[in-house]
Amino acid sequence: MNLLRVSGSPHVHTDNSVKKIMYGVVYAMVPAIMVSVYFFGLDAVRVIVLSVVACMLVEFLIQKYVLKTTITIWDGSAMITGILLAFNVPSNLPWWIIMIGAIVSIGVAKMSFGGLGKNMFNPALVGRVFLLISFPVQMTSWPIPVPIGGTALTDAITGPTPLGIMKEGLAAGKTVQDIMPDIPNYVQNLMTGFQGGSLGEVSAIALILGAIYMLIRKIITWHTPGAYIGSVVIFSGILWLVDPSQYVDPLFHLVTGGMMLGVFYMATDMVSSPMSAKGQLIFGAGAGILTILIRVFGAYPEGVSFAILIMNGFVPLIDRAFKPVRFGEMVKG
Amino acid sequence: MNDVLIYSIASLGAIGIAASVILYFVAQKFKVIEDPRIDEVEQALPAANCGGCGFAGCRAFAEALVKQGDEKANLDGLNCPVGGNETMAIAAKILSLEVEEQDPLIAVVRCNGSHANSPKKVNYEGAGSCAFAHNLFSGEGGCAYGCLGLGDCVKSCNFDAIHMDPESGLPVVNDKCVACGACVDACPRDIIELRPKGKKDRRIYVCCVNKEKGGPAKKNCDVACIGCGKCVKVCPFDAITMENNLAYIDPIKCRLCRKCVPECPTGAIHELNFPIPKVKDAVKPNQPEVKDVKKIEKPEGDKKLVAEEKVHDSEEKTKPGNSEENSSKSSN
Amino acid sequence: MLKTFKLGGVHPAENKLTVDKSISVLPIPKIASIPFSQHLGAPAKVLVNRGDEVKVGQLIAKGEAFISANIHSSVSGKVQKIDNVVDTSGFRRPAVVIAVEGDEWAEGIDRSETINKEISLSQKEIIQKINEMGVVGLGGATFPSHVKLMVPEGKKAEVLIINGVECEPYLTSDHRLMLEKGEEMLVGVQILKIALGVNKAMIGIENNKPDAIKHLSELASQFEGIEVYGLKVKYPQGAEKQLIKALINREVPSGKLPIEVGAVVNNAGTAYAVYQAIQKNKPLIERVVTITGKSVKDPGNFMVRIGTPISELIEAAGGLPEDTGKVIGGGPMMGKALNSLEVPVVKGTSGILIMPDEEAGREEVLHCIRCGKCTHVCPMGLEPYLLEKVVMAEDWERTEKEKVMDCIECGSCHYTCPANRPLLDYIRLGKNKMGQIMRNRAKK
Incomplete structure (x- = not known):
């Protein structure tokens, strides 16, 4: 024995x-x-x-x-x-x-x-x-996607991302409505991934599918992505309402660039994100605001990676400042 | 162009001068008058900041030395275990005082419940911390007083002076020990004691802290002190006391005659660094009982004594990695 | 919506293997070792000597300190010795060892099965009697019951909560007791209500015991002021503070007792013991113990005399399985691993769990990956990963600031950690050190 x-x-x-x-x-x-x-x-x-x-x-x-x-x-x-x-x-x-x-x-x-x-x-x-x-x-020379057995959108081999087109267009003094026709098949193609861009970031649908799997398996919680998406929608929505000719609508921000990839797969990285639910909300919201700031007012067309990295740096502070709700803090609830 | 140059030099120079003047006055205002001897004494101390003296660090100890030197004109009760008598002599000289020589101390592990002597009865799993295991259960060997072997003492040592012997599962102290007492505080079972190093590193001590009666003590460990009292009777100097079924050798009264060593039926009394072949050298003239001493060469079934000596000899070979391996294993 | 507590919680596999096994009486052992310290607080002072004849129910050790409890002999026979024996703490502690002869009971104990519903004693007499009969909390903490029933001045008890949650996996002793001795238990609840001076009692039972909820609800309609609540299954609902939160939605403040929010919690088993003590004059000398485990041949629930070595209990369940890796006194989440099979059953032993070796071992400890799961499951809203870190660094000031003393040691953090970190081990160590520091501070 x-x-x-x-x-x-x-x-x-x-x-x-x-x-x-x-x-x-x-x-x-x-x-x-x-x-x-x-x-x-x-x-x-x-x-x-x-x-x-x-x-x-x-x-x-x-x-x-x-x-x-x-x-x-x-x-x-x-x-x-x-x-x-x-x-x-x-x-x-x-x-x-x-x-x-x-x-x-x-x-x-x-x-x-x-x-x-x-x-x-x-x-x-x-x-x-x-x-x-x-x-x-x-x-930044993104190849134009060619679906297997399909045809490319343009004859060019490489092209800019929708975000790049938008940024350049706005810088050249055009309005959003002027540029939109240059961005092919707006919502439909962007959702499925028929857009120029990095490998994995093109298809919002596929990424969301994976995210649902992770949420069900409880690998990630809703806090970080929820706060991230929420703050992006609110912040870009305010800008859009202020001047729709200069600022794109929130949905465009959500489905373009590395947003979905960043929100569900990189901001939720356990190691470099806060521990408490409260902290994760702050983290996500901060990253969302920074992303829009960089996209709209910064030099780069895309800001997801910078925003998440900057917020990563704040994690120790967030962990210290935002403690979970302690039991017994609400006396006689 | 020249104007710019002149203006900038002039303005920066003015700022510099103003700042220096302010600094000067502030420095005057907040000047702390400190006894220069504190610095001198601190220089003489080993700067190990180990806390072995009972103060927060070497600086605090230096301050205490100077203060007591001024107030009481002696340095009684203050000792730097790391630097030893030399350091204290220098410190005393700086303060123009005399200091009594003190016997250097060394940490002594008073448990011999190795894997062989106290076989495992259960397997411990969990945090590699003696302090935690101490509260959880009596120990893998069943002895509630013995060494838990998880190495809190090793972790506490700043001098690389104590290591776990992977074979026996017990800590071993080497010559680097400065008797700072960190391991004594760290051990939750008070197994480690600071004892005088002794002449030529010769020491005799009871290698057990089990306070239970003979039966249960022996049941868990072959080399436990069973409180039989034979050593007390045989000691010519009244150095051995018996309390709670446990013998204790007072290092100050003990004259290292070694009469008690062969008397112990379980071999719980250990002698260290006595040359085995030249038995006569170690015996003092007022103890003519050579016969008894000869027995030491082959203590009854006591492999431990020899093993202990071996370990002591080969301590330098004990790699520092051993302890880490040991503790990481136990934390799994 | 079923009631439950809000923060954290886990749901370990229930494994209630003995749920259908009715309580059978375990034969009286040949030798019983009855430790003096079976309760929280000071050990009781021994009254018998070696060679004395004792009867079942005879007082053999008196709890003299304020927080202490009387201890009665659970068998009749001769005191063989008063010596140290290994008890559930894992250490050798003083106990009375009795060689059993026959089964002779002390006078005045009613051993009949008839249910006596008439409560004739006053509040004071009840508390006095509970003290005499050595009743302690049978949920596991073994806090002396009479102390719990004495409401401190300036505080007022509003509600009595009966803990029938049994959230620990494997254990079914309370469940069976509620099913089989439900009526006696409810009389016990009525007695406790009088002792506390409250007119409302709430019984909380987790929803995985629908038969017990139904049975007690039916019985409770015969009594006044007793309500039965089904609770959502979530560990650690049986913890005092969590149960209060679940039932009356009040939070006991940090470092305070439940009476602070007007609640007193007693275990279902305790209520039964109180009934026996008051109505039957029977001291706490036996209790229901679940003996269970995946490879145990014949797991079951037994009425066991205090002091019976667990080896006899294991024998009654078909012997110790070959692949045994761990024997646990209590449930798998909060129980204590025993280091001997001769440990006696004590007042706090609610079960003996025998785990097979492959399940008993701990897995390799990895680095914390900061997944935050420990923080999410902590029912007290603590940050176990952080507590582990600061305890390892021996930063006691920070340890105190992070409220290590609030930890209820439920083990949810350790259970859930994907890196297998021994979080609770270090938190316990921290609590221990903090306790010492706080005691030293109080002395000054």
Whole structure:
């Protein structure tokens, strides 16, 4: 017979684990992967596989030879970073830029802080922003999606994203109504993903499908995405009501660019978001306002990644300031 | 163009001068007059800030030294265990005082309930913290007084002087110990005691803190003190007291005659660093009972004594990693 | 909408394997070891000596301190020795060891099954009698009942809450008791109402026991001022503060007792023990214990004399399974892992859970991934991850500020942590250290 075990209570444990959570996120991204392959073809497969392998390899090398700790590349977190990084780049990106992105994501943003659970910023976003600043040309020449068996929207090989078209148009002094015809098949195509942009961010529908899966599995809570979307709608809605000729309507903001990807997959990253429900609401709302600020008033057409990274930096403060509601605070309810 | 240059130099210079004047007056106003000897004494201290002296850090201790030196003209009761007598002599010199030499101390682990002596009866899982396990249960070996082996003492040590021996599951103190007392405070079971280092590092102590009666104590651990009192009877110096079924050797009264060591039926009394082959050297002239002492060479079934010595000899070989491995294992 | 508490909570697999097993009486053991400290507070002072003859129900140790309880012999026989035995705390503690001879009861104890509904004693007499009979809270905390019933000056009890929640997985002792001894229990509730001077009692039962809710609701209509409420299944609803919140929607402030909001909570088992003490003159010498576990051959609910070694209980359930990894006194969420099978059943033992080895072990501890699940499930609104961190860093000031003392040790955080961090271990350590610090402060 075995020796009896002695430990403090509780003696039972949920069957949830870090690994299950991480792979849950990976499964949630499958629809978006499929859509990206549909629109961008083999290039999408190439970028995703390369990015995932590179991220896991970098993590392996660092854990094995630099930190000399246990190898945890199969816990799924490096895989998520790899997929998210691939989602955030155009499908025609050269392989060596993807490698650099992986090294920055995993090496700088994750492992230098001590690995999973200790990084302050979302690794994939750090990689993406690093690439965006270092290789602006390659990172912003988005290929026009060509559905398998379908035809492209224009004859050009690459083109700007709807957000880019909008930004340039407004800068040139046109009104929103003037520009709108340049953005093809507005709601319908934007929702399904028939738009120029990075790999994974094009299809709002696929991303929302994955998000619903994560919500059901309780991998994410509604707080961060809810507050994020809410603040985007309210803030951009106010601007739109003030002057519809200069400011786009909220729905446009929601379905274009990396909004859905950022809201459901990157702002909700457990490691770099606040712990309490209250904190998550603040975090989401802050990121939403920053996104619109950057999109409308900033130099870049897209602001999701910057907004989330900036809010990541505030997380320790948010955690300190916004404690959960303690039991007994409402005396005699 | 020149105008700009002149104006900027002049204005910046003016600001600089104004600021320096303000600074000067502020510095005068808030000047803290401090005894320069405090700095000197602090310089002499080891700067380990370990708290072994009972003060918050070396600075606080230096202040206390100067204060007591001025008020009472002695340094009684103040001692830096890390620096030892040398440091205290320097500090005393700075204050133009005399200081009594004190025996250097060392931490002594008074438990020998290794895996072999006190076999595991249950498996502990959970936080790698003795303080927690102490409240949870009596211990893997069943002894409610013995070492829990989770290494709170190791974590508390700032001097890399105490490590877990993975084989026995007990902490081992090495020569780096400065007797700061951190491990004594950290141990929830009060197993570690600061005892005089002794001449040539020779020490005799009861390696057990079990206060239970003989039967239950022995049931859990082969080398427990069973409170039989034989050592008390044999001690010529009244150095051994028996309280709550536990013998205690007063290090001040003990003259290291080693009569008690072979007397102990469980081998709970440990002697350290006595040269085994040259038995006669260690015996003082007023204890002619060589016969008894000879027994030490082969203490009855007491492998531990030899093992302990071995460990002591090879302490330098004990890698610091051992303790970490041990604690991380236990936290799983 | 069923009532429940608001903050946090988890829902572990219920595994109530013994729900259909009616309570059977366990044979009297050959040797009973009755510890002096079976309750919260000071140990009782022993009254018997080695060699004394004792009868069932005879007072063998007297609780002299304010928070303490009397202890009666649960068997008849000869006092073999007064010695330390390993008890549920995991330590050797003083106990009376009695060699059993026959089953001779002390005089004045009514052992008949007839239900006596007439309550003839006054408030003061009831409390006095409960004290004499050594009744303690049988939910697990074993707080002496008479102390709980003495409402401090300046406070007023408004409602009596009876805890029939039994939110711990596996355990069914209260459930069976409510089904089989429901009427006696309700008389006990009436007695407790008189003792407290309230005219309203609420019985909270979780919705996974519809038979008990139905049975007690029917019975309660015969009594005045007793209402039965079904509650949504959520752990830790059986915790005092959570139950009050669920039933009367009041929150007991931090560091205060339930009487602060006018409520007094007693366990269903306690109500039955009170009935026995007052109406039958029978001290607390036996209780219902669930013996259960997935690989236990014949799990069941037993009426067990206090002091019976759990090995006999395990024998009655078909013996210790081969694959046993852990034996737990109590439920899986808050129970204590036992380090010996000779531990006696004490007043607070509501169950013995035998876990197979593959389920009993703890998994590898990983880094916190900051998922925040611990914060979301904490019923007290604490941040377990943070408490673990500050306790590890020995930052006691911060530990106190983060309200470590509010923790009810329900284990929800530890249960839910995907990284398997021993959160509650460290929080307990922190509570312990804080307790010491606060006691030292009080001394000054």
